[in-house]
Amino acid sequence: MKNFEQYEVEDFVLNKDFQEWVQGNSPNGDFWLAFAQQHPELSETIRLAEQVIRAMQVQPRAVSDKIIREDINRFLDRALAVSVETDQRTHSLKNWWHSPAYRVAAVISLLGLLLTTAWFYNSPKVANSSSLVSSYLLPSASPEALAETVNSTNRPLRLVLSDNSLVILSPNSRLKYAPRFTNTERRVYLTGEAQFNVIKKTIPFKVYAGGLVTQVLGTSFVVRAYDSDEKATVHVRSGKVSVYKMNPTNANDDAIPSNLDAAAIILTPNQMAVYERADSRLLKSITAEPIVLQPEAVEFNFTETPLPAVLGQLERAYGIHFQFDEEALQGCQITASLSNETMYEKLTILCKLVGGSYEVVDGQVIIHAGNCR
């Protein structure tokens, strides 16, 4: 412990923890209260330090959540519109030199093209690598003249499709797609990993990868299906997607197969699908780092809050269903600040507090805990 007995007004004011205590945000506020009571000789020093901090406040100008949302959507619209524009300009190479930003984009895509060509000539084996999936990765009834983009750089590659959906193609990944989608389907074939931000339309968007079909209307998700991996995964960031296995014998699977083995699973944000290639099992789980879906609506500071209410907050924050015995846990009171921890860390702490445990089953969290009476 630092030598607080020797502290002057300045030292207290400059102590972050003391500052947070005065501002009412300190997790260990009791410490300073006790310290002040144990050291009456310092009371004037502490008092003055406290007043200095109180005087240093500035009135915040509120900006409503609505405005923030509007501004962020405006940013996203403009940013995505710029990428489409960039894309088109680089294709037509018309007037592109007017803007330095486009010049950079043009150079990058040209470079990408050269690398792609080189990669194709140099490593034909990789392109036809023998794997369980590649045989049915591209259905024989594949649509005519697909464009293919290969990212052989070591940085992710941004790609805007004809419907303005954004694809971020990871290194060593390939995407085949129609240069212009038809009115009946939006279908792409992926080897490797990519994140998709799909523009909402009534026509379904389908990603064929690693023996899985991921189907969405409009959402953001990540598909990972490298030929070398034993698993193929689909992570959902927003919206809802359905995932089902490709039919190896008939890859032209416009209808979802009716047999049980190929049943589709529905994923919501923070959930993922894992496809074990060895035994072709398709399972639902939770992503490794669930994100808070509505940060502005969530407070993770609890004071003598019953555990079921705490869990309810977490459920809403992460959009994941928790199973627990509400009656048994009603007596557990939680006082904690859990803003900085990941979801799993939060759960571990909560379970430790009440002497319980949790497990992830089928995209849900199941909490096993005794009761607190």
Next chain:
Amino acid sequence: MEYFHCQQRPLTLTIKRMKQRISPPQAQQLWQDYRTGDIYALANLMQAYYTDLYNWGLRFCDESEIVRDCLQELFLTLWQKQATIDEVDDVAAYLFKTVKNHLLMEFRKKSFLHVLGLTDEHYSLAVEFSADFRQVDEEHDVYRLRQLEQLLNQLPDRQREIIYLRFYQNLEFDQIAEIMQIGKQPVYNLLHKAIKHLREYALITLSWMLLGLNSFFAAFFAD
């Protein structure tokens, strides 16, 4: 010092703010994701820091629309630079610094500053401190806080900027150093000096308030 085209209106009311901020590692992770081309990571950063950056922007120009447009431009520029942008040590400090530079640059373009040959050193900062009077009902305390408030508002601009960043935006010394583009030690020294100045003035007035000292202590332990 009034070079800007928009008014810098000081603020008077005090409302305590309790806001969730994202942790530096979380921000760093989002920055990494943004660099790999994830526009939603950048949008998440924008959301997480929007209120802080907006309030910061208003220190240079008290016009909501201009600050909001500035934030739009800033994040669009970041997205355009996505493929080439470097890692940053501290995302919050980088964003604060960029907002400040962006606004100052905008105003410099429109003003005669470049004609006068004035540089970055010459900008004014609209921060008016207004003490938090909640839980304060003793007359002496109110008096003392008013006095501290007044002293604070008379401090030089650079000292008020540090105090604002430290006590309102809750930033660390190295973050403040980066935003103000001076060393960490000068930041600390300036702040130390400012507080010492406040203390000395506050104690002088205390000596002729000795009569009220008893009730002063009583009030403290009654808290």
